[in-house]
Amino acid sequence: MFIAFIVIIGLSVLILGHELGHFFVAKSLGLRVDEFGFGFPPRIAAIKRGETEYSLNWLPFGGFVKIAGEDGEEGAPALTHEEKKRLFSYQKARRRIAVLVAGVATNFILGWWFFSAALMMGIPPAIVITGTAPESPASKAELVMGDVFLGFGSAKEFIEYVGAHKGQPADFSVLGAGGERKVSMTPRSDPPEGEGALGVAFAESGEPAHGFFSALWKGLNRTVEITWLTLVGMGTMLYGLIAQHPVEGMGSVVGPVGIITIAQHTGQIGFAYLLELVGLISINLAIINLIPFPALDGGRILFIAIEKIKGTPIPRHVEGIANGVGFLALIALMVFVTVRDVARWF
Numbered sequence: 001m002f003i004a005f006i007v008i009i010g011l012s013v014l015i016l017g018h019e020l021g022h023f024f025v026a027k028s029l030g031l032r033v034d035e036f037g038f039g040f041p042p043r044i045a046a047i048k049r050g051e052t053e054y055s056l057n058w059l060p061f062g063g064f065v066k067i068a069g070e071d072g073e074e075g076a077p078a079l080t081h082e083e084k085k086r087l088f089s090y091q092k093a094r095r096r097i098a099v100l101v102a103g104v105a106t107n108f109i110l111g112w113w114f115f116s117a118a119l120m121m122g123i124p125p126a127i128v129i130t131g132t133a134p135e136s137p138a139s140k141a142e143l144v145m146g147d148v149f150l151g152f153g154s155a156k157e158f159i160e161y162v163g164a165h166k167g168q169p170a171d172f173s174v175l176g177a178g179g180e181r182k183v184s185m186t187p188r189s190d191p192p193e194g195e196g197a198l199g200v201a202f203a204e205s206g207e208p209a210h211g212f213f214s215a216l217w218k219g220l221n222r223t224v225e226i227t228w229l230t231l232v233g234m235g236t237m238l239y240g241l242i243a244q245h246p247v248e249g250m251g252s253v254v255g256p257v258g259i260i261t262i263a264q265h266t267g268q269i270g271f272a273y274l275l276e277l278v279g280l281i282s283i284n285l286a287i288i289n290l291i292p293f294p295a296l297d298g299g300r301i302l303f304i305a306i307e308k309i310k311g312t313p314i315p316r317h318v319e320g321i322a323n324g325v326g327f328l329a330l331i332a333l334m335v336f337v338t339v340r341d342v343a344r345w346f
Contacts (some may be wrong), residue, residue: 008061012039014110014285015062023108025099032086034069039063049317067099071320089313093304100297100304107286108223115226116219116280126150126272127158127202133192136199137185138165143200147176148269155204160185162197175269226283232285294326296316 023036029087032051037043039057046055069087083194127149132138139341152158162170166189168293187197211217284295292302299322307313 006274007278010061010274011281012060014107014282015069016279016333017110017282018103018285018289019063019065020103021069021104022099025102026065026067026088029095029099030086031088031091031099032069033065035066036063037062037066040331060095066156071316093308096304097301099315104286104289107282107289108227111217111226111279111282111286112219113224114275114282115222117208118272118275118279119207119215119218119222120212121272121275123205123207123272123276125153125204125206126269126273127152127155128205129200130203133195133267135190136191138198138200140272141183141185143183144176147174148220149173149202150175150180150269154201158202166197200319223279223283226280227287228278230283230287237304294322295324295330296326299326 019036022114023033026033034051035046035053035055037055037057038060040059040061040063041055041057042059044056044058046053048054067088068091079087086095091099129138129143129145129147129149131145132143142344149158152161169184169186172183172185185198188199189197191197191199201262289296290298290301292298303314303319303322
């Protein structure tokens with residue numbers, strides 16, 4: 001329960017940070033910001049500072065920002081020139097894009113900070129399964145990618161243990177989506193070429209504690225690496241959605257229930273792994289928001305680009321309809337993924 005609470009706080013920080021990115025850049029460009037909300041309505045209380053209202057709301061899952069003119073021209077004929085200069089819709093394209101990209105940039109920065117914090121703490125060693133061979137002892141024991149062998153301080157220790165038990169049953173503690181479980185496998189004395197005694201491919205994870213500046217540098221490198229791997233993974237997923245059956249293409253996607261379930265197990269390995277998971281989610285949020293799909297920041301940037309190409313703005317009602325349909329599509333996707341996660345893990 002504690003780990004789930006930490007993850008919910010972490011997700012809220014990521015969403016709140018995204019909105020703060022929009023907020024600070026809008027303010028720095030002199031735009032009028034009507035409200036910044038901590039959490040989502042219904043409202044608990046609010047206080048006004050200058051022209052901006054800061055609200056505290058009952059649903060503590062991030063926050064939101066209301067920038068004047070973000071959804072239209074707000075009765076443009078009745079506005080003075082000075083008032084129009086402070087509306088989002090009247091800004092030059094590069095200024096509007098700067099406000100939109102700010103949220104994404106903040107998520108990249110937060111991901112970097114979470115990775116760096118994990119490196120400062122030190123990441124406990126873990127043997128993580130990256131694949132299993134068909135008809136191998138690992139496959140028959142229903143081990144899957146992402147499962148973790150517990151109780152081994154290094155890959156060398158794991159290999160020596162497996163080697164010492166060839167031809168005889170060996171007990172393993174494995175942490176997976178269903179929690180920790182005991183698995184008995186008999187390592188093969190003469191396995192097929194390239195498979196190994198258990199028929200399992202694995203990666204050794206772990207990192208000693210780093211100093212502040214070293215952790216920041218390695219955290220930045222990890223952020224760049226994870227960003228690239230995430231882009232490749234999303235490209236593969238999108239290809240699966242287009243070229244394969246859509247449900248199969250969504251096989252690796254998880255929603256809030258899946259994230260919390262994964263975090264419960266990740267946290268059992270070590271708190272640093274939990275920080276890395278939140279960092280990974282932050283990078284994913286940044287990249288997803290850049291997808292040129294209505295209702296996402298990337299979709300709004302796409303509309304601005306189309307406006308620059310055609311020389312005139314897209315009619316507001318058209319943009320509003322597109323964003324509304326896009327939002328409903330995202331909600332439907334979230335419901336589908338959540339239902340599937342509940343069926344998968346519960």
